[in-house]
Amino acid sequence: MRLVPKLDLARPSRRYILGYLLLAPALIMVAAIIIYPLLISLDLSFQNVKLARIGAARKPFTLGNYEKLIFSPDFWMACWVTLKLVLVVASACLVIGLGSALLVNNRFKGRTMARLLMALPWAVPEVIAVVIFAWIFDSSFGFLSWLFIQIGLADEMITWVSDPSAAFWAVALTMIWKGFPFVSIMTLAGLQSIPEDYYAAAKVDGASVFQRFRWITLPSLVPVLGVTLVLVVLWVFRDFSIIKVLTDGGPLKATTTLSIMTYDQAFGFFKFGYASAIGVVTLVICIVASLLMLRREDKSLM
Template sequence: MAPNEAEAALAREGGASWRAARRAGGLLAALRDQHLGVILLLPSALTFLVLLVFPLGYGIWTSFFQRHVLDPEGVWVGLGNYVWLFGNREFWHSLTISTFWAGATVGLQIVLGTAVALLLHQPFKGRSLVRGLVLFPYMMPVVSVVLVWMLLYNALYGVINYLLVASGIVGAPIAWLSDPDSAFWGVVFVGVWKYLPFVVVIVLARLQVIPQDLYEAARIDGAGAVARFLDITLHQIKDVLLVVALLRTIFMFNNFEIVFLLTGGGPLRATMTLPILVYEQAFGTYELGRGSAIAVVMFFLLIAVMSVYFAFLRKEPD
C-alpha cells in the first residue's frame, strides 16, 4: 500500500473512531442527564411516598380490621367497619354537622373576606398598617385564639356578655359554648375570625392586578358602583374565589383543633364533627379500625367534592 493510501486509511479509521467516541459520549451524557433528573426527583418522590401514599394506604388497610390499641394485629373484618359506620346514627349526625360547619365557615369567610379586601383596596391613610393588622388572627396560634375566645364568651366575666347586657340587647348573660343552640355558631364565628385573613390576602392580591382601564371605561359608559362591581370586579375575581372556596372547604372540613378545644364536640353533640368522631373512636374507645374507616370516608368525600369542582371548571367558558 502506498504511503498516501496508508495515511488516508488511517485518517478514515481515526475519523470513524472519533465519531464513534462522540456518539458514545453523547449517549453517556444523555444517560447522565436522565439519571440526574431521577436523582433530583428522588427526594420529592420519597417524601411524597412517605408522607402521603404510605399513610393513606395504611389507613385504608387498617379500616378493614377490628384493631385495638392492646391488639395491634387485629382481626380481619373486611367491610364490617363500613357496615357499622353507615348504620350508625352518630356518623350521619357528625357528617351533617361537618357539612354545615364547613359550609358556614367557608361561606362567611368568602363573603366577609371579599368585603374586607375591597375596603383595603381603597386608598386611605394608614392603609399599610391596617393591612398588616388584618393578618394578626391568622398568625396567632390556634391555642391562643381558643383561649382568648373562651374568655370573651365566658358567661360570668366575658366581654361579649358584658356589652350585650350593658346595652340592653339581652337581659342575662348567654352561655355561648354551653348551650346547644348557640355553641355551633360560637365555634363558627371563631373559625371565621381565625381564617378570614387568608381570603383577604388572596382576593386583595387579585384586585391589585385588575386593569384600571376597565373601571374608567365603565364610568364613561355611565355604570354605577354596583354595576362596576358585578360586571368587572366580581368577574375578575371569580376564578380566585372558586379556588379559595375549594381550599377552604377542604381545610375546614378536616379542621379539628378549633372545635375540639372550644367544645370537644359538645354540648350534647351539637358540635360533633367527623374529625372529632375519628379522634373519639381511635383514641377514646381505641377502635382504630373504625376511626380509620371514618377517615377514609372523609377522604373520598373530599375527592368527590374536588371532582365536582373540576367538572364545573371544565364546563365554565373561558
Template sequence: MKELFEKKQWSGYVFILPSVITLMLLVTYPLLYGIYISFFNTNLLNQWDFVGFSHYVEIFRNLEFVNRIVLTLKFTVATVGGHVILGVGLAILLNRKLPGQTLFRAILILPWLLPEVVVGLLWKWIFNPMYGLINHYLIKLHMISEPFSWLSNISVAYGAVVIVCIWKGFPMLMLMVLAGLQTISEDLYEASKIDGCSGVQSFRYITIPSLVPVLLVSLILDTVWWFKHFTIIWLLTQGGPANETNIVSIDIYKSAFDYFEFGKAAAMAVIVLFVCSFIGYIYRRMLNRDND
C-alpha cells in the same frame, strides 16, 4: 452526545428524589396505612382481626354518623360563607386608597398568622363565664344580669364556635381576593366610566367575572380545610354540649382515642377523604369549564 443527554435527563430525577421520598413518607404511606387499618378490628399492637368492609357497613347503618356529616356540612357552609362575606368586603375596602391602609392590612391578617391552638385557648378565655371579656362587658353595659356560659349552652355553643372559626379563617380569603382585585387593570374601569357604567355595573360586569377564578380556588381550599377541621372546636367544646358541635373530625378522634376503635376511626377518615376528593373533583370540573 447521547451520554450527556442521558446524564441531564437523570439529573432531573435526582433533584426531585428528596421531595418524592418526603411525600411518600409523610403523605402516601400514612394514607395507605390508614386505609389498611380500616379493614381490621385492631388495637395497633397485637390484635389484627380482619373484618373487611364491616366497619363501613356499620358506619352507614348508624344514623349518628350521617348526622355528623350533615352537621359538618352545615358548619362548613356557615364558616366558609362568613369568610366570603368578610373576606370579599374587607378586600374591596383595602383595595381603595385609604389612609392607614398598611396598618389595617397588618391588623386584619393577624388571626390567620396565629396558631390554631392559640386561637382556641384565647377564645375559650374570652368566652369564660366567670372571668371572660364578653360577659364582663355585657354585664357592664347592663345587657345581661349574670354571667352566661357561652360554650356550655346548647342554643349558642354552635354559633359561638362558628364565629371563632370565621374570625380565624377570613384573612386567607381576604388576601386572595385582594390579590385578585389588584390584577384587574384600571383601564377597564376607566373604559366603563366612559361608556356610562355606574359603580354597581362595573362591579357586576368587570370585578366579579375577573374574580371568579380566584374565588373558585379559594372557596374549594377553604371548604376542604374547614370540613376536616379539628383543633379549635376540640379546644372550645370537645364536641359538646350534647353533641351540638360534634363534627365528624371530633367523632373520629373520640372513636380512636376514647373508645380505641382504631379500625372504625380509620374507616370514617377514609370516608372523609372521599368527600374531600369529591370536592376537589367538582373544583377541577368547574375550573376546566371556566377555562373553556
C-alpha cells in the same frame, strides 16, 4: 471491549430525564409522608383493630367498620354538624374576606396598618385564638354576653359552651374570625392583578360602581375565589384544635365533626379500625366536594 455510550442529559430530546431525576427526591418524600400513611389507614379500615401495634399480625379482612358507619346515628350527626359548619364558615369567610379585601384595596391614609390588622388573625396560632375566644364566650364574665345584654339582645349571660345551639355558633364565630383573613389575602392578590385600564374604560363608558364590580371585578376573581373556597372548605373539614379546645365536641355532640369523631374513636375508645374508616370516608367526601367545586369553577370560566 465495548464502551457504553454516555447519557447526555443536556440534549433537548433527553431533558425530560433530568427533570424526572430532579423531581424523584420530592416524589419519594411525598410518597413516604402522605401516600404510605393513607394506604396504612385504608388497610386498617378493613380490619377490626382495637389498638394498632407495629409488627402485629394482620387482622382478617372485614367490612364491619363501614357497615357500622352506615347504621351509626353518631356518624350521620357528625356529618350534619360538619356540613352546617362548612356552609356557615365558608360563606361568612367568603363574604367578609371579599368585603375587607375590597376595602383595603382602595387608597386611603393608614391602608398599610389596615392590611396588617386584617391579616393578624390568620397569623395567630389556633390554640391561642381559642383561648382568647374562650374568655370572650365565658358564661360568667364574657365580653360577648355582656355586649348582648347592653344592646338588648339578651336578658342574662349566655351559656355559650353549655347550650348546644350556642356552642355551635361559638365554634363557627371562632372559625370565621380565624379564617376570613386568608380569603382577604388571596382576594387582595387577585384584585392587584386586575389591570386599571379595565376600570378606566368602564368609567368612560359610564359604568356605575356596581356595574364595574359585577362585570369586571367578580369575573376576574372567579379563579382566585374558586381555589380559595376549596381551601377554606378543606380547612373546616379537617380543623380539630378549635373545636377540641373550645367545646371538645359537646355539648350533646352539637359540635362533634368528623375530625373530632375520628380522634375520639381512635384515642378515646381505641378503635383504630373504626376511626380509620371514618377518616377514609372523610377523605372521600373532601375529594368529591373539591372536584365538584373546581368543575363548577371551570364551567363558569367557559
